[in-house]
Amino acid sequence: MFRYFENLVDPYGPYDEKDTPPTRLLPFMLDYAKPFKRIFVYATIMSVVVAAIEIGLIWVMGWVVDILAGDPAEVWETYGGWLIAIAVFILLIRPGLQALDVLLLNNTILPNFGTLIRWRAHKHVLRQSVGWFENDFAGRIANRIMQTPPAAGEAVFQVFDAITFSIAYVIGALVLLGQADARLAIPLIGWLFLYGALVVWTVKRVGPASQAASDARSEVTGRVVDSYTNIHSVKMFAHHKTELDYARDAIEKTRQTFQREMRIFTIMDVVLVTLNGLLIVAVVGWAFWLWMQGQASVGVVAAATALTLRLNAMTGWIMWALTSFFRQLGVVAEGMQTIAQPITLVDDPDAQPLQLAKGKIEIQSLTHHYGRDSGGLDQISLTIQPGEKVGLIGRSGAGKSTLVKLLLRFYDPESGRILIDGQDITKVTQDSLRMAIGMVQQDSSLLHRSVRDNILYGRPDATEADLVAATEQAQADAFIRTLQDLQGRTGYEAQVGERGVKLSGGQRQRVTLARVILKNAPILLLDEATSALDSEVEAAIQDTLYGMMEGKTVIAIAHRLSTIAHMDRILVMDEGRIVEEGTHDALLALGGLYAGFWARQSGGFIDPDTKAAE
Numbered sequence: 001m002f003r004y005f006e007n008l009v010d011p012y013g014p015y016d017e018k019d020t021p022p023t024r025l026l027p028f029m030l031d032y033a034k035p036f037k038r039i040f041v042y043a044t045i046m047s048v049v050v051a052a053i054e055i056g057l058i059w060v061m062g063w064v065v066d067i068l069a070g071d072p073a074e075v076w077e078t079y080g081g082w083l084i085a086i087a088v089f090i091l092l093i094r095p096g097l098q099a100l101d102v103l104l105l106n107n108t109i110l111p112n113f114g115t116l117i118r119w120r121a122h123k124h125v126l127r128q129s130v131g132w133f134e135n136d137f138a139g140r141i142a143n144r145i146m147q148t149p150p151a152a153g154e155a156v157f158q159v160f161d162a163i164t165f166s167i168a169y170v171i172g173a174l175v176l177l178g179q180a181d182a183r184l185a186i187p188l189i190g191w192l193f194l195y196g197a198l199v200v201w202t203v204k205r206v207g208p209a210s211q212a213a214s215d216a217r218s219e220v221t222g223r224v225v226d227s228y229t230n231i232h233s234v235k236m237f238a239h240h241k242t243e244l245d246y247a248r249d250a251i252e253k254t255r256q257t258f259q260r261e262m263r264i265f266t267i268m269d270v271v272l273v274t275l276n277g278l279l280i281v282a283v284v285g286w287a288f289w290l291w292m293q294g295q296a297s298v299g300v301v302a303a304a305t306a307l308t309l310r311l312n313a314m315t316g317w318i319m320w321a322l323t324s325f326f327r328q329l330g331v332v333a334e335g336m337q338t339i340a341q342p343i344t345l346v347d348d349p350d351a352q353p354l355q356l357a358k359g360k361i362e363i364q365s366l367t368h369h370y371g372r373d374s375g376g377l378d379q380i381s382l383t384i385q386p387g388e389k390v391g392l393i394g395r396s397g398a399g400k401s402t403l404v405k406l407l408l409r410f411y412d413p414e415s416g417r418i419l420i421d422g423q424d425i426t427k428v429t430q431d432s433l434r435m436a437i438g439m440v441q442q443d444s445s446l447l448h449r450s451v452r453d454n455i456l457y458g459r460p461d462a463t464e465a466d467l468v469a470a471t472e473q474a475q476a477d478a479f480i481r482t483l484q485d486l487q488g489r490t491g492y493e494a495q496v497g498e499r500g501v502k503l504s505g506g507q508r509q510r511v512t513l514a515r516v517i518l519k520n521a522p523i524l525l526l527d528e529a530t531s532a533l534d535s536e537v538e539a540a541i542q543d544t545l546y547g548m549m550e551g552k553t554v555i556a557i558a559h560r561l562s563t564i565a566h567m568d569r570i571l572v573m574d575e576g577r578i579v580e581e582g583t584h585d586a587l588l589a590l591g592g593l594y595a596g597f598w599a600r601q602s603g604g605f606i607d608p609d610t611k612a613a614e
Contacts, residue, residue, distance in 0.1 A: 001102075001103075001105055002025065003109040003113070004105045005104065005108045006107050006108065006111065006112070008039060008112075009035050009036055009039060009112045009113075009116070009234040010035075010110060010112075010425065011112045011113075011115040011116035011119055012033075012244065013035060014121055015034075015120070015284065016037075017123075017124075018031075019342055019343040019346050020342040020343070021339070021342070022126065022340065023336070023340050024183060025155045025332065025333055025336070025457055027153075028340055029152065029156075029331070029332070030337055032113070032116060032120065032152065033113075033156070033192035033271040035116065036109065036112075036113060036480075038485055039104060039108055039109060039318040040109075040156075040160070041419065041550065042074060042104055043104045043105060043164075044102070044111065044162040044436070046097070046104060046159070046160075047098055047101065047160050047164040047168065047279070048103040048164065048165075049097055049101070049167040050097065050101050050165060051164075051165045051166075051168035051169040051172060051514045052099065052168065052172055053094055053420075054172075054310075055169060055172030055173060055175075055176055056373065057090075058176065058303055058306050058307050058310065059176055059303060060086060060304055061302060061303060061531045062299035062302050062303030062306070063299060064083075064299075065298055065299040065301030065303075066298065067079055067210060070116075070410070071194070074125070079314035083332075084461060089137070089500055090264070101217065102159075105157060105160055105161055106529055109153070109156060109157060109160070110153050110157055111154055113149075113152065113153045114149035114150050115149070115151040116149075116154035117148060117152050117153075117339075118145060118146070118148075118149040121145050121148065121149070121335075122145055123345070124339060125141060125338065126146060126343075127340070127343050128341070128343060128406070129343075129344065129345035129410060129411065130410035130411070131345075131370075131410065131411055132341070132344070132345075134503045136222075136338070137221075137222030137223070137225065137226060137228075138225065138226075138229070139217045139221045139222040139223070139224065139225025139226060140219065140221060140222035140338075141338055142218070142221070142225070142334040142336070143218045143221035143222070144218055144334065144338040144339065144476065145335075145338070145411055146329055146340060147214070147217075147218075147335060148183070148216050148331065148332055148334075148336075150332035150554030151214075151328040151332050151335070152328070152332050154324065154328045155325050155328040155329050155332065155393030158321045158322075158324055158325040158328070159325070161321070162318055162321030162322070162325075162382070163318075163322065163325065166318045166321070166596075167313070168316065168572055170192065170311075171313065173188060173307055174188060174189070176303065176307065179280075179370070180296055181232070181273075183286065183290070184573070185284035185288060186278065186575040187283050188279070188283060189566075190282070191275060191279040191282070194275055194278075195272075195315065198271055198272065198275065199317075199322055201262060201347075202268045202319070202322070202323055203322060203326045204294060205264050206261065206264050206265075206323050206326050206330070207262055207326045207327070207329060207330045207333075208330065209257070209264060209330070210260040210328075210329075210331060211325065211330035211331070211333050212257045212260075212261075212330075213254065213258050213260075213330075213336045214263050214330060214331040214334040214335075215257075215334045215337075216253045216254040216257045216258075217248065217254055217332065218251065220247065220250040220251055220254050223246055223247050223250045224247055224252075226248070227243045227247065229498070229499075248508045250327045251269065251336050251358070255371065257311075257389065260431065264323075264385065264538065265298070265323065267379055268319060268323070268404060272319055274314060275315075276311075276315055279308055279311060279312065280308050280309070281359040282459070283307070283308045283310055284304055284305050284498065285310070286303075286304075287300060287301045287305070288301060288306035292336070293389045293515075299410070307509075320389050345409070345410075345411070345412060345430075347429050347430055348427050349427065350427070351426060351427060351428055352427075352429070353428060353429055353432035354420060354421075354425075354428040354429070354432040354433050355421065355423065355531075356421055356425060356436045356522055356523075357421050358386035358421055358496065359387065359420070359421065359522045359523050359552065359553035359599035360383070360385060360386045360387045360419075360421050360422075360553070360555060361382075361383070361384040361418070361420055361523070361555075362382075362383050362384075362404075362408070362418070362422075363381060363382040363383070363416070363418050363420040364381055364413075364416050364417050364418075364421075365379050365380070365381055365382055365415065365416035365417075365418075366379070366380040366381070366403075366406065366413050366416035366417070366418065367379055367380070367413060367414050367415045367416050368402055368406055368413045368414050369576075370402075370410060371414075375397065375399075375402075375576070376399055376402045376576055376578075377399045377402050377403060377543075377576045378399075378575070378576035378577055379416070379577070380403065380576070380577065380578060381401070381416075382578065383393040383554055384555065385553075386553055387551060387553060388553060388568050388569065389549055389554040389568045389569075390554065390555050390556070390567060390569050390570070390571060391556050391558060391562075391565075391567035391570040392555055392557045392558075392568070392569065392570075392571050393557070393559070393564065393566030393572055393573070394572060394573035394574055395574065397578070398573040398574050398575065399567035399575075399576040399577075400557045400573055401527070402576075403555075403573075404439075404525055404527060404555070404557065406418060406440070407437070407525070407555070408433070408434060408437060408525075409425050409426070409430055409433055412426060420433075420436070420472040420523070421480065421596045428560075435521065435522050435527060436456075436521055436522055436523055437479035437518045437521050437523045437524075438520070438523070438525070438527075438548075439524075439525040439527065440509075440513055440516050440525070440526050440527065441512070441528075442527050442528035444500070444505070444508040444509045444511070445499040445500055445507055445508070446496050446499060446500030446503070446511060446512070447496075447500075448494055448495070448496070448497060448498045448499070449495065450481065450492065450493050450494060450496070451480050451491070451492045451493070451496060451497070451511060452492040452493060454500075454511055454515060455467055455470065455471065455492075455511060455514050455515050455518060456498060456518070457515055458470075458514075458516060458517070458519035459518045459519050459520070462518055464567075466518060467492075467518065468514075470514045470517040470518040471510075471511075471514045473517050473544050473547065474510045474511070474517055474544060475510055476510035476511055476513070476514050476532060479507055479510075480492060480494075481510075486532060488595060493544065496508075496511070513544065513545075513548075516548070517548055521552075522551075522552055522553065523552060523553045523554075524548060524549060524552045524553070524554045524555075525554075525555050525556075525557075526545070526554065526555070526557065527557045528557060528558060528560075530561065540562075545563075561597060561598055564584075565584040566584070567583075569583065570583065570584060570594065571579060571580065572587070572592075572593050572594045572597075574593060579593060580592050580593055580594055581594075
């Protein structure tokens with residue numbers, strides 16, 4: 001039974017992905033709710049049915065009180081069948097209907113609605129560009145992905161568990177009192193007006209207050225995760241107190257926003273108790289007065305009393321449900337700042353997979369300044385022939401990394417274009433472009449998974465023999481087989497820790513090299529590929545690198561000039577432009593910037609303060 005209701009909606013089912021999701025709250029929620037339309041109709045019906053049953057029981061209680069005024073034998077003879085039917089209904093039918101109501105809410109809507117939002121939100125965020133991620137805390141992004149789905153699920157739950165139920169209940173109460181004596185509905189209507197005013201006052205304030213509190217919590221998460229992620233720097237620079245102060249500012253802001261939110265609820269509670277007192281005195285007192293005048297039966301007084309006491313108990317729950325509803329909507333609205341952001345770097349509508357035949361790269365008047373007036377690239381034009389090995393050097397900020405990021409299409413250029421085998425990379429699919437490029441970065445961070453998973457990231461369908469061959473070529477197989485994590489997993493199954501922290505820099509770099517070797521892409525980008533290796537390992541792995549380059553188009557960024565001295569061509573960049581190009585010997589003979597780097601390098605690295613030779 002549970003499984004049937006749990007599987008009424010598939011949260012992972014196909015849907016129409018949007019590059020620009022709705023940015024207003026109601027359309028945003030309705031867009032996610034589309035697979036649940038039928039379920040929401042059923043849930044509404046059951047909520048109304050349950051409320052009607054509760055009102056009906058109060059009416060039955062009043063009826064029972066009235067019939068008890070007669071002789072017991074006559075009462076049983078006259079009404080015994082009805083009383084038995086009512087008992088059967090209460091014992092069997094009512095629990096069945098209640099079960100259907102809660103099964104829809106607890107087993108169909110709550111688990112699946114939140115899961116659907118989390119899955120689709122994560123899928124949407126993963127499609128964002130690298131630049132988008134660089135502009136925010138990873139912790140804050142993750143926090144919004146995690147807290148928005150349960151908040152949205154709770155908001156939907158309150159719609160059917162409380163809001164729909166309470167509306168149906170109040171309407172039923174008015175009908176019940178009106179049937180008993182229309183005058184009894186007057187104080188209830190007056191109370192409803194005052195109660196509605198309190199609801200409006202509360203929800204107008206609780207939504208913005210909740211959004212502010214949620215935003216503050218996300219800020220705390222972002223700062224705390226930032227400290228944990230960079231714990232080595234925190235410890236190395238002994239900035240424990242600095243990080244505590246940094247976190248405390250955000251934590252205190254969270255406390256203050258939460259205090260303001262709770263003030264609203266305190267005022268609401270006090271006013272609500274006062275209003276409920278007025279309701280009880282007005283309705284029960286009036287019913288008692290009508291009974292004294294002989295215009296109402298004891299059953300009417302009993303029903304009116306039970307109803308008002310039930311409403312008194314419910315109003316606090318309804319108010320909390322309403323405020324919870326709007327609080328959760330505030331959390332959703334805060335999460336939408338991440339989840340509803342449009343995808344700006346998208347495939348062209350007519351994009352086709354990259355058809356890579358030779359690996360020729362043409363860069364035409366390429367300019368990109370990240371939206372600023374300086375930095376990045378400025379009118380770069382360059383052609384790299386198929387199979388050509390090109391070294392790329394320059395001071396920090398010269399534009400080397402920007403060129404690589406544009407080639408991978410992590411950003412779109414502000415002007416100019418890049419062609420691979422004659423195809424504009426903005427006109428092919430991003431996945432096919434990146435599958436054709438292998439890259440070894442200076443920052444060789446790994447996924448918090450096993451060594452095997454990290455290497456197979458290069459080619460998930462690779463065989464065990466391919467995997468081992470790649471690690472042996474990267475000089476990594478020997479140390480991998482000695483690994484063991486705290487859970488006792490060894491070798492290729494050992495976990496490497498967050499960003500590969502359990503491995504040394506050289507070990508991480510060799511695992512990264514193995515991953516790229518396994519990928520075997522026709523275009524190879526090397527960004528300080530041996531920077532984390534000691535001299536002995538670097539010497540051993542140089543042959544591996546040159547073997548990797550065989551038959552590929554290669555762009556290698558290096559500060560250690562000895563690693564690129566044998567390239568077919570070396571490009572020297574400065575202030576976003578290519579200022580020199582040629583072979584190592586030709587550039588030395590030129591006596592320009594490269595010659596200055598070579599003459600002044602220390603241990604084979606570029607001196608960042610080097611000036612061009614006079």
